[in-house]
Amino acid sequence: MSSLTVLGCMWGDEAKAKIVDFLGASADVVVRFQGGANAGHTIVADGVKYVFHTVPSGILYPGSKCVIGSGTVVDPFGLQEEMQALMQKGIEFTGRLFIDERAGLVLPLHKALDSSTEETLGKAKIGTTGKGIGPAYSDQTARCGLRLGDLKHPGWLKERLASLYRYHGQEISTRRLNAELKALAEVGEFLKPFADQADALVREWYLAGQSILFEGAQGTLLDLTYGSYPFVTSSHTISGGASTGTGFPPRWLDRSIGVYKAYATRVGEGPFPTELFDATAERIRKTGNEYGATTGRPRRIGWFDAVAGKYTAALNGIDSLAVTLLDVLSGIPELKICTGYWLGNRKLAGWPSHPLELAEAQPEYLALKGWDADLGKLRSLSRLPKNAREYLEAIQDLLEVPVKLVSVGKDRTQTIVVK
Secondary structure, X not given: OEEEEEEEOOOOOOOHHHHHHHHHHHOOEEEEOOEOXXXXXXXXXXXXXXXXXXXXXXXXXXXXXXXXXXXEEEOHHHHHHHHHHHHHOOOOOOOOEEEEOOOXXXXXXXXXXXXXXXXXXXXXXXXXXOOOHHHHHHHHHOOXXXXXXXXXXXXXXXXHHHHXXXXXXXXXXXXXXXXXXXXXXXXHHHHHHHEEOHHHHHHHHHHOOOEXXXXXXXXXXXXXXOOOOOOOOOOOOOOOHHHHOOOOOHHHOOEEEEEEEOOEEEOOOOOOOOEOOOHHHHHHHHHOOOEOOOXXXXXXXXXXXXXXXXXXXXXXXXXXXXXXXXXXXXXXXXXXXXXXXXXXXXXXXXXXXXXXXHHXXXXXXXXXXXXXXXXXXXXXXXXXXXHHHHHHHHHHHHHOOOEEEEEOOOEOOOEEEOO
């Protein structure tokens, strides 16, 4: 029996899917436990590009089972479209994908509410993807939301959907309501073979000796409680979310690996202490293709933040680190790592819990020499340039967690395993 949790440990977009894909070769089951279609995962396997939003990226391994847990929210129409696109590339889902019947539904109403809320907030907007995730989670908390299992019960579904519109003060005509119900009935038929009480299945598989890999979405600094609130996502992205989002006992979570990009990025609004606004930022953005897989928005770029990194490693109980996109930094003469925050003449003890303090924090940096080599063909730590090894050692020492995986390119084969 074994379980491994793979967590993004910054503001998301850490190339978690690449790490999940690499580790997925030895996993029997890959489980997605939170978030929704606001998560964009891109994988390149054998030269073919795959983009995931809700489907666990482990689906690329024919022998793996994949689970979408109850802690997720599912856009049924978007999921159907995503699955059909993967089917066209030869991916088989029958008997391999299981969606928990308790997963919340993201409906067209939620997307409309998401957009209107952002407009209402104005300068105080969160910078959401507009995918309706926040409103869908809010409705689950308010106990008025719909869940995947509701699609099997037409009468109940009609009553709940009409009530949801009333709850939000939205008028809906009988004709429009019936049209939406018809569309939900059709997508419900498509998803029906994949709906199950997935929590019981995952526990059963674990006790039968199968290896379980939990795949997180977004990143720890976007956690609803422990992230840079209110500029966060609407779910729990930390290690504990794997239990609450799947019904998997916490004591069965054996190991966790934290994924950190070799530099920092952020999408949307909110404080970002190490953010860069110069030619170096533009170079990293261009070389690393730092544009959102879901929205296409250019990502904000910054130096690696070891203050935030140490906080998230401790919060999640991380056992080892995966450092991604190290190859993107090649050719930059001098690199920096944030080692501390200052507020005026006072050095902070660590990560501040209030966004105003985080926004005002001035980073203290450790400067390191860069390297020029192309890392894409290297497959061992010893073959990395000396300065690249020292950069990784600095991250490892500052976070007090060992680096075990290093990604030096987009393809799954471009991965260094540190012995």
